[in-house]
Amino acid sequence: MFMEYPFEKIEKKWQKIWAEKKIFDAEDFSKKPKYYVLSMFPYPSGALHMGHVSNYSIADAISRYKIMQGYNVMQPMGYDSFGLPAENCAIENNSHPRVTTDENIDIMRNQFDAIGFGLDWEREVSTCHSDYYRWGQWLFKRMYEKGLVYKKKSFVNWCDDCQTVLANEQVEDGKCWRCETVVRQKELEQWFFKITEYAEELLDFSKVINWPERVKTMQTNWIGKSFGTEMWFKLKDSDDIIKVFTTRPDTIFGCTFMALPPEHPLMIKWLEDEPEDSKLTKFCEKVMNEDKITRTSEDTTKEGIFTGRYALNPVNGEKVQIWVTNYVLMDYGTGAVMAVPAHDQRDFEFAKKYEIPIKIVIQNSEKSLILEEMTEAYIEPGILVNSAQFDGMESVASQKAITDWMTEQKTGKHTITYKLRDWGISRQRYWGTPIPIVYCEHCGTVLVPDEDLPVKLPEDVQLGKTTQNPLLSAKEWMNTTCPECGGGATRETDTMDTFVDSSWYFARYADAKNDKVPFDKKKADYWLPVDQYIGGIEHAVMHLMYARFFHKFMRDIGMVSSDEPFARLLTQGMVIKDGAKMSKSKGNTIDPQYIIDRYGADTVRVFMLFASPPEKDVEWSDEGVKGAFRFLNRVWRLFEENLELIKENVATKEREGTQSISSEIKELRYSTHHTIKKVLDDIENRMQFNTAIAAIMEHLNNIYGITEPEKLNDTDKAVYAEACAFIPRLLYFFAPHISEELWKLIGKENLVHEFGIPEYNPEYLFKDEITYVVQIMGKIRGKLEVPVDTSQEEIKKLALEIENVKKHLEGKEVKKIIVVPKKLVSIVAK
RNA sequence: GCGAAAGUGGCGGAGUUGGUAGACGCGCUGGAUUUAGGAUCCAGUGGGAGAGAUCCUGUAGGGGUUCGAGUCCCCUCUUUCGCACCA
Known part of the structure; x- marks a missing residue:
């Protein structure tokens, strides 16, 4: 009968000893060098899943290694405990998110201990507790005071299922990142963080020590910097000006029409004078109501309608038709495009369809373009034609020349645009950090004073009775007094995106119990940046970019000294079973608790770490787990025997x-x-x-x-x-x-x-006998055991004496013998 | 379509500077032990030929550089991920 080693007894015993000796409690300002290991904190959805076990096993291995090396290691843990799923779950179970969340946290904390992760529980944070979100509100205020927060009415991504707004980063393929509902555009007033102000610095990764290229590229693409020219088109018969952005100023003389999206402010203005049943109005309504996928898909046919208005080309005064179209995006560049059908494929297709004139202004120097024969736009460089004083110029060189000239003429300027948009942080839901704003009839928008923070979430609310934000029906909470004039005021009912909470938690761990400020600067400077951050690749853009933004903001107001929050980043793979990511919806999960009960925590950890390198996905295997268990038993038996x-x-x-x-x-x-x-x-x-x-x-x-x-x-x-x-x-x-x-x-x-x-x-x-492999023309023909200090000449001689080598050299002439020290002998023979 | 990464036994994966491909584990086969099952232990395990020594072949496919290529270069294919009407 095979005796399994008594893992249960052993694991409990040592967990208790570690806790008693407090060996994982990090010491602020210790004389030892510090090392901050951080795993992305979990969302308390119930119990730990295998993905968590994988993540934290990696972190714990690094942490214990650093502890053994003599570092003052901090490995904290907390909970990203605000958010929609908790609210929805509470509605379903007729409970309150406060109750279910805290219950889940207790379960998870126990599991962390049962796996024996070396965590510093003195620093635990939970974002849904007011002693944490209080400081989120405080940071919101500092950001507001610095001019980095504003409220704006705009078209936003709306998820009907979640009943809330989504940031651009939270829309994947036109669908909600959480529930995959198709996102539609809705005009709403909401709060934004000016992350775009940091676009340039977010592109600079020189201050991180080791981040995967992949993540850097993804953020760089997301920020999407491009150099170009802004051009100002006057309108015919009006004083209005339309600004366009282009990366091809060299084609300006070929502009034959202008394309606007229905959301363009001028379009909205014009529509006011338009009858409700006009073709133009109907077209605009149709396009605006389309969901994001259809709207932005490349396969969608380009459609448009002539507005009947004209703009004037700033370089030659030519009349240019203004069209409203479905293929121009309001939120990129200036939200207006100068269309040059001869040299842009989209404009070309559109012009062909609606019989808009096409004008060649760049000639292919190898094969002259003939307008009638063109089947697609010519987008390559060439020589300028029909471009007044720029004729004959090389197109790439002309870009600067034309923009410089337009700058002189005050009709345009060099400019840079980014795809990155400001971060919309308003969420029309209950379970989040309240935005510390009140609206007063007399004083307008007023910040809640620091001494009145936190603005606590009212606990007694009607959940799920309506589809609207429950805070709207919490009248007692909503109605308040204005901190400035003392008159009647109402509270902001939007709550913050939970990504705000997770954008600064890594700093709170440095001083988790501080009730005067978010954290003490000296402590933050001692611990930050995080030396090793570990988490899923799914946060490559959202969380990791938001956290960098917050860190830089905190640096700029003197709260931290470092430039980046995370020095090294490891993006661990997912846990896969039957070819798919383990998930409840696919029904292919394995409960870590079951594995721990059956084989012990050490076995799960060894399996997870042994199955593949950390960045790669781990393929779950029941047999593999047994293998890890067998290995530990073999170790145990060796010592026992x-x-x-x-x-x-x-x-x-x-x-x-x-x-x-x-x-x-x-x-x-x-x-x-x-x-x-x-x-x-x-x-x-x-x-x-x-x-x-x-x-x-x-x-x-x-x-x-x-x-x-x-x-x-x-x-x-x-x-x-x-x-x-x-x-x-x-x-x-x-x-x-x-x-x-x-x-x-x-x-x-x-x-x-x-x-x-x-x-x-x-x-x-040091080995005193070395094995040399003997090759003839690259094929192995023998081996040679010789003392380390054998001379090259001697090795060559011995190699030629090997029977099998002799056999293969029969009738051949040895041209050359190469001896690679301590490795092999390669004989060239013909 | 663009960009990035990858493609190695039946499977997960090693192979760090060009130098014995397949470490380690799983699975499988044979044997030992056991009333049996399970477990454990020993041996074997890329494919092909051979009693064996040994030989041929083999890292997605094709070509190249080199005494020598999984590793470097070129082309093709496939997969995964990211971006995708960005003007």
């Missing part, structure tokens, strides 16, 4: 050398020291835990290769004991409980990490 031998012979260096070491044991000694080197290198330099664990497994196999250790001589026994004793010290990062237990069993008094990082002896990595 040889306990006395290991205990008596470990750290008895003085006995070494009294008898000569056998060659078999010499190899075991090599294995020990090689494994130490490999494991440390894999963690420190490569963050590749799968190969580190593989190396330990290999070493374990090597130890089992010694079949009767009790028959060894004293010297050999000492080496054998050492080979075993290093295992808990290396396995500690991945399977800390069993490691502590084994360490204790062999008579060690202190905790594993207190012995410091294991060191290998380079002398033992």
Whole structure:
């Protein structure tokens, strides 16, 4: 009967000891160097899922490694506990999000402890508690005072299912990132953060130490910087001006019409004078009501209607028709396009369809363009024609010349645009941070004074009775007095996007209990930036960009000194089962609790880390979990069977050398020291835990290769004991409980990490016999065992004497012999 | 369409500077043990030929550089991810 090692007893025991000794409590301003390991905090949806286990196992391995190295490590934990799902869940269960959220948090906290993660619970935060969101409101105010917050009526992304607004970043493929409902445009007044003010700095990644290229590229694309020209078109018969943005000022002389979206302010103005049933009005309404996917799909046919109005081309005064179209976006550039059908494919298609004139202004110098023969726009560079004084100029060079000239003429200017929009943070839902604003009939929009913060969420609200924001019906809460004039006022009922809460939590951990300010600057400067941040790739743009924005803002108002919040970023892969991400909706989840109960926390961790490198997805495998469990049992049994031998012979260096070491044991000694080197290198330099664990497994196999250790001589026994004793010290990062237990069993008094990082002896990595591979024309024909100091000439001679080599050289002439030191002999023969 | 990453046994994956491809684990096969099942232990395990030594072949496909290529270069295919009417 196979005895499973008593993981349950061991794990509980060591968790208790760690907690009692407070070894994971980070010390502010310690003399030791600091190391801040942070995992993205979880949304308290119920219990931990495998994705969490994967994320936190990686973080804990790094954390324990750094602790062992002697760093003052902070690994905090908290909960991103505001948000829609909690509210919806409460509505379904006829409960309150406060109750369900706090219940879930208790479950999760217990699970964290049951897996033995080394967390500093003294710093726990939960964003839905007023001692946290109070400071979110405080930061909102500072941002407001700095002119980075404004309220604006605009077309926003609206999710009918969530009954709220979404930021641009939260719309994926025209659908809500949470519930996949198709997003539609709705005109609403709402609050924005001026993230665009930081666009330029957000493009600069020079201050991060190690971020995946992928994430940097994704943010760079999202910000979407492009250089171009803004041109000012006067209207015929009006004083209005339409500004357009173009990256092709060289084509301005070829502009034959102008394209506007229905949302353009001028369009809206014109529509007021338009009969309700006119073609123009109907077209605009149709386009505006279209959902975002259809509207922005490339396959959607380009449609438009002539407004009957004209603009004047600023460079030659030509009349240009103004069309309203479905393919121009209001929220990019100036929201108006100068259309040059000859040199832009979209404009070309549109002009062909509606028979708008096409005018060639850039000639292909290799093959002249003929208007009648064109089937698509010519978008390549060329030579300017029909462009007045710029005729004959090369098109790329002309871009600057034309813009410079327009700048002189006061008809345009060089400009830069970004795809990045300001961050709309208003949410029309209950379960979020209240925006600290009141509206007074006399004083207008007024900030709630700092001393009145937090603006607490009213707990007694009617959830789910209406589809509208429950705060609107919390009359007692809504009606308040104006802090300035004392008169009647109403509170803002929008709450903040939960991404606001998660944009600064990493700083709050530095000083989580502060009730005077969000955090003490000295403490923040001691801990920040986060040395290693770990989380899912799905936050590449949203959370990670918002957090960088907040950090830079906090720096600018003197709250922190660093430029970036996260020095190193690791984006861990998802947990996959049956080819799909584990998720409740797909019904392919495995409950971590079940695995922990059956095999123990160490097994789950080892499996997760061993299955693949951290950035890659982990394929769930029941057999793989058993394999990890088997491995830990094999380790356990090794110690159990040889306990006395290991205990008596470990750290008895003085006995070494009294008898000569056998060659078999010499190899075991090599294995020990090689494994130490490999494991440390894999963690420190490569963050590749799968190969580190593989190396330990290999070493374990090597130890089992010694079949009767009790028959060894004293010297050999000492080496054998050492080979075993290093295992808990290396396995500690991945399977800390069993490691502590084994360490204790062999008579060690202190905790594993207190012995410091294991060191290998380079002398033992030195081999005095080297195997050379002998190749003839690249094919392996033999092997050669020689002493290290054998000369190259000697090696060549020996190689040629190998029987199989001789056979293959028969009838051939040896042209050259290449000896790669310590590796191989390559014979060139013909 | 554009951009990025990747493609290695039956599977997850090693292969760090061009130098023994397939470490380690799973699975599978044979054996030992066991009343049986499970578990454990030992041996084997890319494909093909051979009793064996050994030989041929093999890292998506094709070509190239090199004494030598999974690794470098060119082309093609496939997959994944991101962006996608951005003027």
